[in-house]
Amino acid sequence: MAAFNVGDLGNLGAYLREQRRTAQLSLRQLAEAAGVSNPYLSQIERGLRKPSAEVLQQVAKALRISAETLYVRAGILDEKERDDLETRAVILADPSISERQKQVLLQIYDAFRKENAAEAAAAAEAAETEEPS
Structure with a gap:
């Protein structure tokens, strides 16, 4: 936080x-x-x-x-935490999808967030170790 x-x-x-x-x-x-x-x-x-x-x-x-x-x-x-909470709330509040579908959708959402965070961390690390030309 x-x-x-x-x-x-x-x-x-x-x-x-x-x-x-x-x-x-x-x-x-x-x-x-x-x-x-x-x-x-x-x-x-x-x-x-x-x-x-x-x-x-x-x-x-x-x-x-x-x-x-x-x-x-x-x-x-x-801001990122707020966006995450709001996205989760919208998914959970949607009456047109089942509880199981909501849970699967949240799992996919979490997987994408973890993947993107890992890619961002790797890019930041690569930029730090790169020597200036």
């Missing part, structure tokens, strides 16, 4: 404020919907508090946005 940086608090707060305003919710309304106190939510928006993953999940649900997006904004999760 990505390390948490203090600068992430301001980015997260500004993003939450923007999402709240887009949803046309007051700070008090969002705090109530998310089950957190109004002062606590205000501190998060101002970049003074680092919310837990659970609080971010509650806020995301109240805003009807992806919790993973907030995790990335907070520096808890990196």
Whole structure:
């Protein structure tokens, strides 16, 4: 997982404020919907508090946005991890395929990811050992 940086608090707060305003919710309304106190939510928006993953999940649900997006904004999760989780969620939520098909599809997905990671690592290693001309 990505390390948490203090600068992430301001980015997260500004993003939450923007999402709240887009949803046309007051700070008090969002705090109530998310089950957190109004002062606590205000501190998060101002970049003074680092919310837990659970609080971010509650806020995301109240805003009807992806919790993973907030995790990335907070520096808890990196973009690649979010993309992986979202892909898995879409596969698992698809009602048109069976549970067995979902599991097979996830296995294929994992195999492709491992293969691509191995190829990227090999290419990076080759580039490091290559002598400049």
